[in-house]
Amino acid sequence: MSQELISAIVEMREDDALKLTKQLLDEGTAPMEILDACRGAMDVIGERFEKGEAFLPELMMAGEMMTAISDIVKPRMVEQAATENLGKIVIGTVEGDIHDIGKDVVVFMLDLSGFEVTDLGVDVPPAKFVEAVRETGAKIVGLSGFLTLAYNPMKDTVAALKGAGLNNVKVMIGGGQIDDQIRKYTGADAYGRDAMAAVALAKDWA
Ligand code: B12
Numbered sequence: 001m002s003q004e005l006i007s008a009i010v011e012m013r014e015d016d017a018l019k020l021t022k023q024l025l026d027e028g029t030a031p032m033e034i035l036d037a038c039r040g041a042m043d044v045i046g047e048r049f050e051k052g053e054a055f056l057p058e059l060m061m062a063g064e065m066m067t068a069i070s071d072i073v074k075p076r077m078v079e080q081a082a083t084e085n086l087g088k089i090v091i092g093t094v095e096g097d098i099h100d101i102g103k104d105v106v107v108f109m110l111d112l113s114g115f116e117v118t119d120l121g122v123d124v125p126p127a128k129f130v131e132a133v134r135e136t137g138a139k140i141v142g143l144s145g146f147l148t149l150a151y152n153p154m155k156d157t158v159a160a161l162k163g164a165g166l167n168n169v170k171v172m173i174g175g176g177q178i179d180d181q182i183r184k185y186t187g188a189d190a191y192g193r194d195a196m197a198a199v200a201l202a203k204d205w206a
Contacts, residue, residue, distance in 0.1 A: 002029070002037040009041035012058065014065050021069050031073045032196055035105065038069055039194075046176075066101045074108050082114035086206040090132045091142035092120030093175075094153040099146035102175055102195075106142065109195040115140075115202055126153070126160035133166055140205055141169055142198060143188065146176040154186040162187075170205045174198060 005024065008017040024034055045062045048054035089110055093103050100122050107119050118136050120128055129141060141161065143154050158171055171188040174197070183191040192198040 002033065005034070005037050006041045006044070009038065009062070009065055009069075010044050012061055012065070014061075014068070017065055018068055018072065021072050025073065025076050031076045032194065034073055035070065035194070038066060042066065042176075063101060070101060070105055074105070077109065077112060082112065084114045085116060086114040086203065087140065088116045088118065088136050088138035089140045089142060089202060090118045090120065090129060090136060090138045091144065092124035092129065092132075093122040093144045093146075094150050094157060095123055095125045096153055097145045097147045097150045097175075098122045099144070099175065102146065103142075103144035106144065106174065106192075106195045106198045109199050110142075110202060113199045113203070115206075126157040129157050130160050130164045130166065133161065133169055134164070139169055140202055141171045142202075143171060143173045143186075144175045145173070145178065148177060150175065150177075151182055151185060154182070154188065158187040172198060172201045 002024070005017060005020045008020055021034060025031070042062060045054060045058060049059050091103065091107055093100055107117050110117050118132055118138065120132055133141060143157055145154055154173055161169055161171065172190045172192050173183055173186060173188045174192045178191055180191050190201050192201050
């Protein structure tokens with residue numbers, strides 16, 4: 001069934017993709033499992049784009065489908081909602097990058113898990129992260145980025161936080177192309193593969 005969902009997304013059959021998503025949820029498939037299948041589909045579309053077999057309109061449509069699917073999936077995650085306040089987190093997509101679907105899922109999950117999240121949106125310069133951490137007193141920062149071009153802004157943001165004397169703030173990074181090697185390059189404290197990992201890291205630091 002997940003394979004069917006992947007095919008529907010890759011073939012840009014949005015109605016089928018949304019129907020299959022609802023069906024999978026009704027059958028008891030875990031929301032994160034569905035998002036994982038979507039990641040597979042996004043990788044295929046992304047590769048086609050890279051090879052010049054798909055173009056910007058396809059990428060945009062994939063983004064729209066992904067948003068619609070995560071809007072269906074998100075309310076199903078609510079069952080596990082926490083009541084305690086675990087602390088404050090500042091999060092945003094770094095400067096030069098406007099990808100926000102993955103970040104929004106992370107924000108949703110952190111919020112649900114009991115964190116008070118300040119979402120700075122997309123294309124966020126390092127200084128804005130510093131300002132928000134100072135204003136909120138957050139002890140955790142999340143940096144999202146999907147472009148190779150996001151690595152340096154992530155590194156700059158980590159450096160800006162340190163430069164501002166905010167040494168006790170923990171930084172986690174994530175997004176499509178990010179891995180532990182990029183974490184080392186940026187100087188961030190941890191890398192999280194998905195929203196569940198983001199929550200686990202934040203809980204560890206709370
Ligand atoms: C949809 C999409 C778009 C949409 C974005 C819409 C939106 N509102 O976000 C649009 C059409 C706008 C777009 C634009 C561009 N895109 Co684009 N896009 C994609 C695509 C297909 C899917 C991304 C996505 O939304 N995935 C869905 C989410 C849910 O996936 P996820 O990774 O599983 O999310 C989890 C993790 O990432 C993690 N996570 C996310 N953030 C964080 C943060 C923390 C702290 C943690 C711990 C975890 C974490 O948790 C998430 C939830 O579980 C990817 C391909 C891909 N394989 O990802 C290309 C891709 C990212 N795009 C790419 C490119 C090149 C572009 C453009 C430059 C194209 C152009 N020529 O204009 C522009 C860039 C504009 C800019 N300045 O940012 C390339 C980047 C290549 C590179 N090496 O840099 C990719 C990889 C495609 C490719 N293979 O070529 N894109």
